[in-house]
Amino acid sequence: MRTLYENMVVEWKLSDSEDRYIERIVWISPSDDLLFSIAMGDDKAFPIMKTSSEFVAGFESNLCKPVEWINESIPLLDSDIDSEHLDIRNKSWDAIKHIVLDEPGCFDKAFRGSRVRETQERMGLHKTTIYRYLRRYWQGGKMKNALLPHYNNCGSYGNDRTPKETKRGRPRKFEDEPVGINIDEEIKQLLRSGIRLFYNNKDKAPLKHAYQKTLEKFFASGFRKEGDALIPVLPPSDKLPTFGQYKYWFNKEMDLENTLKSRHGKKRFALDYRPILGSSTYESFGPGSRFQIDATVADVYLVSEYRREWIIGRPIIYIVIDVFSRYIAGIYIGLEGPSWIGAMMALANTTTDKVEFCAQYDIDIEPEDWVSSHLPQKLTADRGELEGSRPSQLIDVLGVDVENAPPYRADWKGIVEQQFRLINLRSVQFIPGAIKERYRERGERDYRLDAKLTLREFTQIMIHNILYHNNNHHMLWYDRNEFMVADEITPIPRELWHWGIVNRNGRLKKQPEHIVKLNLMLHGEATVTAAGIQFKGMHYGCELAMREQWFVKARAGKTWRVKVCYDPRSTNEIYLWLDDGHRFETCTLLEREERYLNKRVEEVEDLLEIERHQGRNQEVNNMLSKIELDAHTKAIVEMAAKKTNEAIQHSNESNNQRVKGTRQRRATEKLINREHEAFQLSEQASLPNSSANNVIPLKRDETAEKRTAYIPPADKLSKIKSYLLEDGDDE
Structure with a gap:
C-alpha cells in the first residue's frame, strides 16, 4: 500500500482520452481518511475534498501514479532573490498568511470568503488578487517563495526576438541619448567577428577598445584623408549599435573558457583558471606512492661561514614531500641549483638516516621524530632538473618512475609549492636579512645588510621547521577518508604516514644509501x-x-x-x-x-x-x-753557397781530392778553433800584445825532455798558420 503525504503530486490517467490530470495534496486529516487537493495548472482551481481510499484504489489499479513536480520559477535561496522581488513576496504573504495558516478551515468556501473580505478591508486589495495569491501558494507546494513575481513568464525569456521596425529595449531617459539599432543576425555576426578579432587576442585590449575597432572595421562607410592619415567615416549614432548593445551580446554569447585562452594563452589558463575539481591526495594510494620535489630561492640573505662580514646571497631550498601524508621525506639547503646537483642532494637525503643527518647540525632527535629513509614509487618534478638522460638511473636501477610537470604548470606540484609558502610564513620572514618587499622604496635600508645567519645556521632553522611540520602541523583542510575517520586519525603528517604504512603498505622502496648516491651521480x-x-x-x-x-x-x-x-x-x-x-x-x-x-x-x-x-x-x-x-x-745558406761555389771554382782540386783530405783538414780546423774557444778569465788575456799569452815553463825531467822535445802551443799554432799560408801559395 502506497503512503500518502502532504504536497504529494499525483497524475491521473483519464479513461476516455490521453489527457493527464495532475493535482497536489495540500492537507491530510489526522485519521488519514480525508484530504484536500488542488488541480495543477488551473488558474481558477481551489482545494477540493477527497477520500484517501480513492487514491489508494487508483494506485492499485494503475489509474494514477505519483510524479516529481519541480517548479523552476520558485527559487529556494533568498540570497539569490532581488530585494524588490522580496518586498512583493512579503506583501503578498501578509495578505494571505492569516487565511492559509488556519487549516483545514481555509479550505471551506464560506470561511475562506469571509477572511478574504477582511483582507480586502485591511489592505485594500482586490479579491481576485487575494485568490490568485492563495492559488499560487497551494499549487506551489505551500511555499512562501511561490508568491514571488513570475517575471520570467513575461515576454519571451531566453529567446531572441525577431527584429522589427520598432526599436527594442528599454526607453531612453534623455532625448539626446543614443538609441542604437535593432540587432539582426547580420549585425550580430559583425559583433561576433569584432569580439573575436579585437578582444579575444593576446593584446588584452579592454572591451571599449574592441567596440571602437569593431565600428571602424565593419561599420565605416569609407575614409576621408587628412594629411597622410585615412580616417574612417562612420554613419550617425542612431545607425550604429551602442556600446551597451555590444556589451550585452558579448556577455550573452561569450565563451569564457575560449576568451581566457585567447587572451592569456592555454598555459596560463591551465595554471590560473582551469577548474579545480580533483585532489592531489587521491593521486596517491599511500606513503611512497608519489613524492613531489621542487626548489625555491629562499627569501633571505646569508653570510659566509668563514668570514661573517661577507654576504653570500640567498640559499636554495629543495624539499621532497610525500603526497599522501604531506610528510617531508628529504631536504637540501645549499648553494647548488636549482639544478641536477641540488635535486641529487635532496633525493639522496630521502634515503639518509635522519638521526645522523640532524647530528651533523648538532640537533639530537629520536628515530621516530623523522622516520623516512625511503625512495618513492613515483616522483613528480620540474622539467629542468629531472629531464633528459640524467634521471635514467632512477628509473632503470632504483625503480622510481619520474614524472615531469608540463611547462608553466606549478599547480601540478601544488603540495610542495604550498610548503614553501608555509616555511616562509613560519620562520623565514622573521629572520634577519629576509626580503620584506620585492621592491624597496627609495631611501629605505637595504635588507641585505641585515644578514646575520650562515648557511649552517639557516639549515638548522629549516630542520626545526620540518620537524615541527612532520610531527605537529595539524592540517584542518586535509580530506580524511572514512577509514581514517573510523580509526580517529588526526590529520598530522606523522599520524597519516604511520596509518598509511599499516593500512596502505607496499609503496616505499629501500635501497642502501651508497647505492642511491652512486646512481644519482x-x-x-x-x-x-x-x-x-x-x-x-x-x-x-x-x-x-x-x-x-x-x-x-x-x-x-x-x-x-x-x-x-x-x-x-x-x-x-x-x-x-x-x-x-x-x-x-x-x-x-x-x-x-x-x-x-x-x-x-x-x-x-x-x-x-x-x-x-x-x-x-x-x-x-x-x-x-x-x-x-x-x-x-x-x-x-744562399750566401754560404755563393761563397763556397766561388771557392770551388777557383780551386783546382778534384772531387776525390776534396774528400780525401777531410780528416787532416778537420784536425787543422780543430786546432784553430781551440785558440778561440779556450777559457781566458784574466782581463789582459784578451789583449793582443799581452804577456799573459806567454807560457811559464815548468821544471822538466831531463830524461823525459830527451825523449820528447816540448813544443809550446803558440809555436805550434805559428807553424800551422805558416803551413796553411804556404799551402795557399801553392794553390
Whole structure:
C-alpha cells in the first residue's frame, strides 16, 4: 500500500482520452481518511475534498501514479532573490498568511470568503488578487517563495526576438541619448567577428577598445584623408549599435573558457583558471606512492661561514614531500641549483638516516621524530632538473618512475609549492636579512645588510621547521577518508604516514644509501691507458687496476673504455661502475695530477679548454716564428753557397781530392778553433800584445825532455798558420 503525504503530486490517467490530470495534496486529516487537493495548472482551481481510499484504489489499479513536480520559477535561496522581488513576496504573504495558516478551515468556501473580505478591508486589495495569491501558494507546494513575481513568464525569456521596425529595449531617459539599432543576425555576426578579432587576442585590449575597432572595421562607410592619415567615416549614432548593445551580446554569447585562452594563452589558463575539481591526495594510494620535489630561492640573505662580514646571497631550498601524508621525506639547503646537483642532494637525503643527518647540525632527535629513509614509487618534478638522460638511473636501477610537470604548470606540484609558502610564513620572514618587499622604496635600508645567519645556521632553522611540520602541523583542510575517520586519525603528517604504512603498505622502496648516491651521480666513460685511468683530461688509479695489471695491459696492447660515475663538485675521486651499479671501485687522483686536486670538474674542464685555446693561439705564433727562422736560414745558406761555389771554382782540386783530405783538414780546423774557444778569465788575456799569452815553463825531467822535445802551443799554432799560408801559395 502506497503512503500518502502532504504536497504529494499525483497524475491521473483519464479513461476516455490521453489527457493527464495532475493535482497536489495540500492537507491530510489526522485519521488519514480525508484530504484536500488542488488541480495543477488551473488558474481558477481551489482545494477540493477527497477520500484517501480513492487514491489508494487508483494506485492499485494503475489509474494514477505519483510524479516529481519541480517548479523552476520558485527559487529556494533568498540570497539569490532581488530585494524588490522580496518586498512583493512579503506583501503578498501578509495578505494571505492569516487565511492559509488556519487549516483545514481555509479550505471551506464560506470561511475562506469571509477572511478574504477582511483582507480586502485591511489592505485594500482586490479579491481576485487575494485568490490568485492563495492559488499560487497551494499549487506551489505551500511555499512562501511561490508568491514571488513570475517575471520570467513575461515576454519571451531566453529567446531572441525577431527584429522589427520598432526599436527594442528599454526607453531612453534623455532625448539626446543614443538609441542604437535593432540587432539582426547580420549585425550580430559583425559583433561576433569584432569580439573575436579585437578582444579575444593576446593584446588584452579592454572591451571599449574592441567596440571602437569593431565600428571602424565593419561599420565605416569609407575614409576621408587628412594629411597622410585615412580616417574612417562612420554613419550617425542612431545607425550604429551602442556600446551597451555590444556589451550585452558579448556577455550573452561569450565563451569564457575560449576568451581566457585567447587572451592569456592555454598555459596560463591551465595554471590560473582551469577548474579545480580533483585532489592531489587521491593521486596517491599511500606513503611512497608519489613524492613531489621542487626548489625555491629562499627569501633571505646569508653570510659566509668563514668570514661573517661577507654576504653570500640567498640559499636554495629543495624539499621532497610525500603526497599522501604531506610528510617531508628529504631536504637540501645549499648553494647548488636549482639544478641536477641540488635535486641529487635532496633525493639522496630521502634515503639518509635522519638521526645522523640532524647530528651533523648538532640537533639530537629520536628515530621516530623523522622516520623516512625511503625512495618513492613515483616522483613528480620540474622539467629542468629531472629531464633528459640524467634521471635514467632512477628509473632503470632504483625503480622510481619520474614524472615531469608540463611547462608553466606549478599547480601540478601544488603540495610542495604550498610548503614553501608555509616555511616562509613560519620562520623565514622573521629572520634577519629576509626580503620584506620585492621592491624597496627609495631611501629605505637595504635588507641585505641585515644578514646575520650562515648557511649552517639557516639549515638548522629549516630542520626545526620540518620537524615541527612532520610531527605537529595539524592540517584542518586535509580530506580524511572514512577509514581514517573510523580509526580517529588526526590529520598530522606523522599520524597519516604511520596509518598509511599499516593500512596502505607496499609503496616505499629501500635501497642502501651508497647505492642511491652512486646512481644519482653523473655518469660518463673513462679510458684505461698506460698512464692511468683517463677521465676528462685527468688520470686516476685504483687497487683493482693495479691488481689486474690494467696499465701494463694498456701499454702492451691497446686502451679500452670503462663506465664511471662522479660528483662534479670534486675531482679527487671517481667511481668505477661494476656489476650494473650494484658495486663500485673508488679511483683516486694520481699524485702527478696535483694541480687538479680539490677542484670542481667544471673548473678543470675550463682550465683544459683555456690551455687548448692558448695552444691554438701559440700554433699561429710558432708558425710565424718558423717562417722567420726559415727565411734567415735560407739567406745564410744562399750566401754560404755563393761563397763556397766561388771557392770551388777557383780551386783546382778534384772531387776525390776534396774528400780525401777531410780528416787532416778537420784536425787543422780543430786546432784553430781551440785558440778561440779556450777559457781566458784574466782581463789582459784578451789583449793582443799581452804577456799573459806567454807560457811559464815548468821544471822538466831531463830524461823525459830527451825523449820528447816540448813544443809550446803558440809555436805550434805559428807553424800551422805558416803551413796553411804556404799551402795557399801553392794553390
